[in-house]
Amino acid sequence: MEMPAARKRAGTRERLLEVAEQAVLAKGFASTSIEELIAAVGITKSGFFYHFKDKTDLARALMLRYLEQDREILDGIFRRGDDLNADPLHGFLVGLKLFAEMLAELPEAHPGCLAASFCYQDQLFNREIRQLNAEGILAWRARFRERLETIARLYPPRGEVDLGAMADMASSLVEGGLILGRVLSDPSILPRQILLYRDLVRTTFTAV
Amino acid sequence: MEMPAARKRAGTRERLLEVAEQAVLAKGFASTSIEELIAAVGITKSGFFYHFKDKTDLARALMLRYLEQDREILDGIFRRGDDLNADPLHGFLVGLKLFAEMLAELPEAHPGCLAASFCYQDQLFNREIRQLNAEGILAWRARFRERLETIARLYPPRGEVDLGAMADMASSLVEGGLILGRVLSDPSILPRQILLYRDLVRTTFTAV
């Protein structure tokens, strides 16, 4: 089962990032030592510094990777929701359902979010990294808000609704649900939070 | 403005905990050095080890202090809500309003939650501390759930409602709202999340 040298080499940087992300979510960035990463991946310390100029560079790469993956996965899910249903409200509701189902089937026992981990250690990072994190959150606010506004034009809600807060609520519930799920070791919490959000969206925009 | 020696001594342990909590919320537990705590408080390193047997002991004390303070503050708020209104639904709604108002007026620029910080570094801590954290979350689930069930008996909701998830949602939104507020440096996010939760509770239990 020896991997050919070329194949082995190819993904070293990516494997470092993967191992690092898991470690950071479990122990935090400061306690994630370069030593343990290279041990897991099977290179020497100098090999690490070939791929990353210093530890801050690793943090930046982790953040970028996280933003990209996150965006890709969620975009895929909500686009599928739209494809399955032309109506913006029902497309979004389908997307939320798919999202909850995906979360319920995650293989990881205690999934986490790098944005949350970094935000509770943000003094360790420079402005660039904190800025990337903020942009990631703002991007989701904008995407959800746009959906909600489109929906609100078709289904004007009774009374005033704070669509900005409602857009943020999706992110809030993901972050909060992840924390509760971790602390209580209960992976069912997050999907149920999403389904409750889905109910909120449905009843907000449809008369009963 | 010299403090008398007796007065100065009295609160050393408490001052260590206060400084430590702020540092932990900003940088994480591992990066919070004993050295910086004693510098802030004005004792020597050995003085620290008089108050705490080791760094783990500090973590335990922080967790206990956090649980106690949290419970005291929130219990006070929701009890005031009940006192202002005999009806359980409207008492809870008043309590949520008061809670949102308190959060909006917090002096701290970027408040955080120790439970969240610890959960994203939980491999640093032993079973006892993780257990304390879980018990804290479970206590809030139980308290909110009890309220919601009392309300549901008086105001039976249309359709099925996952009261467990709805109880957790309060904690989720606090945790999530804190994270968004920190990452975006916007202290208005969390109170608005709570007010949206309040709307959800109101419309869930009252016919429109």
Place this chain on the structure above:
DNA sequence: TGTACATCAGTGAACGCGCGTTCACTGATGTAC
């Protein structure tokens, strides 16, 4: 097709610094008789 050079993906050894922890000791206050 063979040779020269460049790039890629690392190795190996050494470094200094900060951190948590230990240990023997101490001055001020409290308590027993």
Place this chain on the structure above:
DNA sequence: TGTACATCAGTGAACGCGCGTTCACTGATGTAC
């Protein structure tokens, strides 16, 4: 009221270990001619 002892809240010096970083070097692969 005075003395003996105990406890409280620390001091000061030393320790070893792990960590991030640097530096000179290297073998395998790719490219130019």
